[in-house]
Amino acid sequence: MCVFLLAAVIFRFSATQIGEPDIWWHLRNAAYLLQQHSFPRVDTYSFGAAGSPWLDHEWLSEVPFFLGFKTMGLQGILAVFSTVLVLIYAGVYYRSCRAGADCKDATIATLLAIFLGIVSLGPRMLMFGWLCMVGLLLVLDRFQRTGKGLWLLPPLFALWINLHGSWVFGMVVLGIIIASGLVEGEWGLVVARRWTPGELKKLLLALAASLAALFVNPFGYKLLLYPFDLLFRQPSNMKYIEEWQPVNFNIWIGGLALAVIFALLAAALFSRRKWKLDEVLLTAFALWAALSHVRLLFFAGLILVPILGQRLNLFPPYERERDKPWLNAGIMAGMVGLTIFSFPSGATLQQQVSGEYPTAALVFMQRQHITGRIFNQYGWGGYMEWYAPELKPFIDGRADIFVYNGTFYDSLKITSLKESFAILDKYKIEYVLLKPNQPLAYLLYHSSAWRLIYEDKVAKLYQRVPAAATTLSGSK
Secondary structure, rough: HHHHHHHHHHHHHHHOOOOOOOHHHHHHHHHHHHHHHHOOEOOOOOOOOOEOOOOOOHHHHHHHHHHHHHHHHHHHHHHHHHHHHHHHHHHHHHHHHHHHHHHHHHHHHHHHHHHHHHHOOOOHHHHHHHHHHHEEEEEEHHHHHHOHHHHHHHHHHHHHHOOOOOOOHHHHHHHHHHHOOOOOEOOEEEOOOOOOHHHHHHHHHHHHHHHHHHHOOOHHHHHHHHHHHHHHHOOHHHOOOHHHHOOOOOHHHHHHHHHHHHHHHHHHHOOOOOHHHHHHHHHHHHHHHHHHHHHHHHHHHHHHHHHHHHOOOOOOOOOOOHHHHHHHHHHHHHHHHHHHOOOOOOOHHHHHHOOOOOOOOOHHHHHHHOOOOOEEEEHHHHHHHHHOOOOOOOOOOOHHHHOOOHHHHHHHHHOOOOHHHHHHHHOOOOEEEEOOOOOOOOOOHHOEEEEEEEEEEOOEEEEEEHHHHHHHHHHH
């Protein structure tokens, strides 16, 4: 019953998050793969990075979303990522219960993880990476209990590297678990048990096999290097994209993160339950990662909540004999019925998408047979590439290739009104497609070199005025 309630909460959040900016070019990648039976090696979607070498590092995650879309349209995308989220948080709930939490305490703790993850909820390839993380934690839990199950790690990592670059976090977690068993002792509430020689041998063999399994991918060593490329060659990506920013404690998600930190401190102070050394190290790593980059609050929820849940005592201990199976079954049936009844139609989801993306503006551009170079809102590039592929955008969410050739920096300068006209001239931009409230939209509206040719509640489209017309207007 608790899991069904959690699933209902997850679905409630998922139904409002269909408009993920990057899902559109991911769909196009998968369509290309399934139709051409090969991977795109250079950019053919935009003109801002046209011909640039490109690595489709999340190719396997894209396929389920595309198959879902091909089968059910936007409803299929919603069904895929909602299912993945339910599996992730069912794993978090299960780990909390196995760690010793009462089922109701585990439910509250898992809800906390869901709220922490809201910042990343949506049809994102990252969800498959975090599903693999839960799988890794379940395998390691089982090994610590029974000494079995490590044979699952190599195939897990072989799958993981083709799904998402978060496999690096999996290796860090595995390394922490191994390192925490290299010592033995008790330090106040912290205890450590040394691995037996047999256990350590199994762990090291599993680690070596998992590292070797990472090469089971279509791009070889280049796919292994990609996460490190993000860290060291894409500073603008890390600096300017919001989800890579440190946690801001002045907004609600930052306040929630702070509440989790205080809850952990309270658990450490008021609970006499011992902390295993691996729990201490994992907690420290998860907090550092999450506070450094807001998108990793999701990861923190996966790590911290099972540790926190076992230390909550909000409800009396579970007593099986007091269970009410028929009431529970009724609640579960009600949750299923409510989910089916409230599952949004394709038209409703399209309306939601059209409220966030320039659907009507793109229809206008297609009818007008616009073919010139377009500077676009950063988050709209992928949608343009999927919905109107003939209208090649200046930039999209594949930040890496645009960082490499400098287009990303130029896009930032244009939108922040630093040399905007000069850079638009540099790239011979003929049209600018923006949200109505952007400073650049105001600048173009008051420039004689540009004119507004389309607007609605979502988008404004500006066209460059021919040079002769501009000169004539200026001479009057």
